[in-house]
Amino acid sequence: MAERRAWAAWSEWGDLALDALREIRAHKLRSVLTLFGIVFGVASVVSMTSLSSALEDMAYDELQRMGMPRTFRLVDRGPRSDVSRAEELRHVGLSLGDIDALTRLRGVAATFGRNFAGRQLASTELDQRVIPIVGVDAAYLRFRNWPIVRGRELAPLDIMNASRVAVIGEELVKPFFGSAEPIGRTIQLDGVRFRVIGVVAPIELELVPADFSFLARRIYVPYTYVTRYYRGRRRVDDVMLKVADDFDFPKVMLAGATLLRQRHRGSEDFEIENEAADLASDLAMADNVLAGWSIVLFTIAGVTLIVGGVGLFSVLLISVRERVREIGIRMALGADGPDIRRLFLVESMILALLGAVLGVAGGTGLVMVTEAIAAGFGRDFFVPVHLPGAVAAVLFALVVGVVFGWYPASRAARLNPIEAIREL
Amino acid sequence: MPLIEARGLTKVYRLGRVDVPALRGIDLEVHEGEYVAITGPSGSGKSTLMHILGCLDSPTSGSYRLDGRDVSGLRGRALAHVRNRKVGFVFQTFNLMPRMTTDENVALPLQYRGGISRRARLRRARALLERLGLGERIGHRPDELSGGELQRVAVARALIGEPAILLIDEPTGNLDSKAGAEVLKTFREVHDAGNTIVLVTHDPNVAAEAARTIRLVDGEVAA
Structure with a gap:
């Protein structure tokens, strides 16, 4: 029974997603423009984390190369x-x-x-x-x-x-x-x-x-x-x-x-020199420097994503106003406030997710361009897409979708059905 | 027991500092299987009464029992759930979702009932459309249908949830006379099938379809 209810809940999300996709498809240009901020934010997170992790790997490699992992010296003193x-x-x-x-x-x-x-x-x-x-x-x-x-x-x-x-x-x-x-x-x-x-x-x-x-x-x-x-x-x-x-x-x-x-x-009459430990502390220092950079990059990308969220917010407010009558009809057919809120929240989340997917693609493109430029200078610079960074960016975009979709969606949910229907 | 049992329904709107009474104490009974028309000039309160009967709004005072349950005190979500199960609306302007196909439109009320899979909902919607002679219109969008067809799709959407009452608002206002007659014929068939209909109109020809007419004047039932 509980299983059946859970399944019904999932299928309800599917219905909402279908509605949202239909709405997004009906306003393609507007949707794409809305997503610019999120696309850029996610693209910058993906490309920056990929580049910084590739640089980190390279630096690590070099340290390994110059150093002597798992060695120590016994020195006559x-x-x-x-x-x-x-x-x-x-x-x-x-x-x-x-x-x-x-x-x-x-x-x-x-x-x-x-x-x-x-x-x-x-x-x-x-x-x-x-x-x-x-x-x-x-x-x-x-x-x-x-x-x-x-x-x-x-x-x-x-x-x-x-x-x-x-x-x-x-x-x-x-x-x-x-x-x-x-x-x-x-x-x-x-x-x-x-x-x-x-x-x-x-x-x-x-x-x-x-x-x-x-x-x-x-x-x-x-x-x-x-x-x-x-x-x-x-x-x-x-x-x-x-x-x-x-x-x-x-x-x-x-x-x-x-x-x-x-x-x-x-x-x-001898000393132990642990050069491996010295190397490890060098590596830790390099990690610290890169971690500092990551914080800066994540902040910039986060601000971009939030700006993208504001764009999403304003477009959703417009969308709610445009669809007052539709909201009224849905309410007359038995939709309650939470139903209406979910309708717009899912649209917001799908828009954000779409932006995130485009952003991941864009970020991957940027990384590939970087590789191509490096190749143009005769340098072999392989940059794999940093998966944790991409996942974090997509999740953050989803959070932005929920946070900035909440107010417009709640406004739609609070509409009075009679006034909403009267907008004929 | 009557399906609709309203006692002393009043509705007062507050416009700024002035109280505007829309309904001044309505007593009304509608029994199962009846076909009732509510008429009256504009401003007589028939829309307000329809909103209250359809659980879109709640009365300022008085009691309203729908299908044996007192719903006059319900608000918000509770009212929405009663609306979903007990009331089928047919609007003057059809109000179909333009981006959905006919069967998706008809299935929409079941989505808000919850627990019915999309496939099952659409199956029921298509069966109902077939029964109302709209089988050929399944899968079409509203902009591909004529006015009469649109109104019949709207009727199907109102009936899909097997409501206690069908509330119809000015059904022929946006139709030519031929399409209007077609729609009225559909209502008759629906009524013959055992459904209870409350129809709101100012057109005496439409009201004549009903077995009983209730005339409102200034928020009261005219004798």
Whole structure:
């Protein structure tokens, strides 16, 4: 029985929608003009939320690209000067053995050792300059998304043999080798002959304000070479650990530090640098900035929608006045006040919904135009329509329809049937 | 028990500070199956009486029982519901919805009764139109129909809800004599089928159709 009543209620809404559509179709031009505000409001919400979410994704991507998700670093910090306990005084130092042990730790996907050899004299037949030399691990450049534009990067064999091979920064190619091919050529670093095996370029970021151009002014050699000829005693400056995806990041970080402490017989001679956490806070900051923008955009779009609502309001008042006689007839046939109010409210909601649908289409069009313009500038800028934004805009338009339709509809409902019929 | 039982009906309109009496105490009884005409010159109160009898308005004083129920105290929604179930109106100017087809027009009162599906409503409307000889006009819009046909569609709309009384206001005012005769014939058929008709007119020829005539003068029933 209740089911049947519910069905009847739904079918009643269907009747009202049919009446409303008939009325809208009879006044096509007026209806379209009425909807301008709502169409623009919804279109701006849809396009703005789509664009801002696409930009957000791009910025997020870049941060991911420059950063090192799920990594942390263990850094040798040298003997402390302010220690009181005897064992802390004894500085053991990070070693190649530590790296081997850490590599075998559960949950560690990869380790990358690093040594700074400092600024050293680099020279070829063409030029000589003082260049920062960095000892890195195999595949480290690729792991950091620093593109190898020529040749190859350091391989495990280079690390094992502490080979005298170098990957040079892109900006160093011209001064050291002119226009000749640098791969396979020789460069002297601190008086030792190295073979150039690759050229690395800085990563390019469009949205994140970070300068990585220093990457192109450095020379990268196997970190084991730096250990052997600069540090001695198998020492390493720091090691980066990548945590496997299916392991808990903080737990692995803790396990790594514990292992190192044990191996150093309790000495706190290293620091943990959680660059992933720093990255996360950068991302959160970017999110905050974008959230601020979203509020501004939503306010503008909201004002547009409300202006659209005022248009709807005035047209509905006109419509009620025009249809006084029709209202009177409906009342004579037994329509009560709420019936008449629903008649106009549904018309208002359908108009608003129609505006919202047109607005979503328009907003999608705007987004596509933006993509086309970006493509015209040779940029690949994919902007998917932001669904939550579109849904919110449509719902808000419906609310506007109800709010601004309420007064005209109630006015129609309060008409006196005798006076309404007398308008003959 | 009479279908309509009015006792001492008065209606006073307030125009600014002046009270204008439209009805000055009407006693009226209409029994089931009667065909009654209410006549009188303009300003005699016959429209006001029709509005009260049709539950479009309520009397200032007096009692009105329609189909056994006192409706003189009802207002607003309650009155609308009585109107929907008990009264069928036929207006002088037909008053069909121009954007609806004939069957949709006829089905309209059932929409306000609630609980009847659109399909069922239209089925009943079409059956009734067939019965009134308007089967060929189903699906047409009012602007495609002649005056006489329009008035018969209006009659169908008044009858669809199976009301206690049919209230007809100046049915031939907007029709030529041929169409007028056609419409009067329809009323007779409807009356013969057992419906109770109250017809308001100032045309003596139309009033002559009815079995009984009540003449109003200055808001009172003339002797």
